[in-house]
Amino acid sequence: MSQPQGAHLVGSVNYDDVETTMRTAAELLGTRLRRIPDGEVGRRFHWIVFQADILGQVDGIERVGDHPIPLRMLDARPVRVSDGVDPASLVLPPLGYAAAAEESYAIFRRLRDEGAIAAGVRFQVSLPTPLAVVGAFFPLEQRAAIEPVYRAALYRELDDILAAIPHEDLAIQWDNAVEFGIIERVVGIGETAWWGGDVWAGLTARSAEQADRVPVDVEVGFHLCYGDVAEKHFVEPADSGNLVRFANALVEASDRHIDWIHLPVPIERDDDAYFAPLDGLAIGDSELYLGLVHREDGAEGARRRIGTALRHVPAFGVATECGIGRAPEGTTEGILRTHAEVAAAW
Template identity: 80%
Template sequence: MGTTQPQGALLVGSVNYDDAETTMRTAAELMGPLLKRIPDGEPGKRFHWIMFQPDVLGQAEGIERVGDHPIPLRMLDARPLRVADGVDPATIRFPPLGYAEAAAESYAIFRRLRDDGMIAPGTRFQVSLPTPLAVVGAYFPEEQRAAIEPVYRQAMYDELDQILDAIPHDDLAIQWDNAVEFGIIEGVAPRGGREASWWGDDVWAGLTERSADQASRVPEDVEVGFHLCYGDVAEKHFVEPTDAGNLVRYANMLTDAVTRPITWIHLPVPIERDDDAYLAPLDELRLGEGTELYLGLVHREDGAAGAKRRIDTALRHVPTFGVATECGIGRAPEGSTDGILRTHAEVASAW
């Protein structure tokens, strides 16, 4: 790689097309040489990350929805959840969460497109999964989280195992999405802030131990990545980070804690932050050998010009990285997605 241009790109997960085939065809056409892995864009009920999980979990015996009236979000009901009075959370059995079924369906499309020559040989199919903490922290009351987390965690690991059984390992990449974690770190987590870290006083250790365990559940012949995130509701963070310091600290602690190689780590860069003050913490980033770094510095609002400003600053603090958006683009305005993908191609070189 040269010293003036990033190498490669990452699609974080959600993409604002109506179906998986459109996402994969368009990504391959507009970004193909930049991408080592292609996601399905999380269409349908997955369009808003974990917002579909309450409708799934609410079907379980012993789980109640909070509130008498649905909170509509397109086809979804976004009401939170609670364990019913008198129910032992350990006895709850959640239905299939939907991730394994979607991955199997989309992989069949991915494989057909690759066989037809639309997707380059060697490209992997990327499956993005929320951390169990994200769903538990977002939708269950604070006093129930410690008891229900291991139940939901096992349900998510069951989904992961089904994905690992359904998709050849040399075709697969798993990404764990960490967003609620940064809400807890910053003290603005949904329905409870820092004090809602239900595992004790050491917030950072509890978070990175969970992420390391999630990495260990992915066999070493499957790629694993981590998307570190400050949220994306209406294209806004839940809080604007002062700088990249907490992101770098988390990445370093995770790197130290894992028992297998991390394939990639993604860190967001807010649109207004092309300054050294935000990116200087990258001087202290310590990734494992072979771990790819992607910086989420592509924004639809200022295109290639804005991305290049942020790239120029980032290159003063880290010599090698690829480009991405700061979060998924599944909620981007209709008609803007092609332009966002083209911006990646304009500012990065092929692998």
């Protein structure tokens, strides 16, 4: 393999609407893409922050702090279960993922019917893990009790998506970021596990369950992430070791085939030390995407990182290290063109 094969869009894309996202991605990346997301437009632009606004409206859940923390149209304050309320009694409303997916799929189908999206390309829906929302917004002492409540609500969203979208057209991506805050013990990013027993075992069991909730006729993939606030990781990984360990454990624990796994590559890392753990990657025939495309150094930087990666893993596609929904305005087309420049078609 002399160059990567295929490209993957992690989820968010910095366009204002679904149609622009899909048309542009299909035009610029064409046969390099097996899946197209909707760009996570609107209130989903900052990953899970909009979930706090939804949860904060629930009777028995309250916002923390007297004043909103504005983030465009969102309020980024955390939440907590009100004193005296049993979390198991809470009734959570629709979380917004299924409604957005149904609306975007109608656009995807129309564009495919017009020929703008090729036959065989799937519609990709990215979902956060339940752990991510619970770990990001609820206080530590409440997480064990509220996690099953939120998980059930998110699984209802998944079930609604599965009922509304033909399975042969659908791909589900689970986004794992707070998990790596726990693994790396990052203060403020869910640094403490709230379950008994081994931390890795708890994380692996949760992710395997999420994979297995997706029927085998629907593709499922995992985006492993070290965060992307202001285009910065919450901590820079020393190497790809924890990412490889997580990917291997997930594939081993899941009862179904994992269709793809995405791993980030920091912009500074084109050294063998970062990529060396990939020598031990054991994910079978799951597609591997390395997030080594960065807007700051374009194709030249991507090729430098590709050259090192190829010494440690024989086959992979390219991606950015996280979604590009928060990239500076006007840079998105250039980022997409870089994917096309450094990767071959499938």
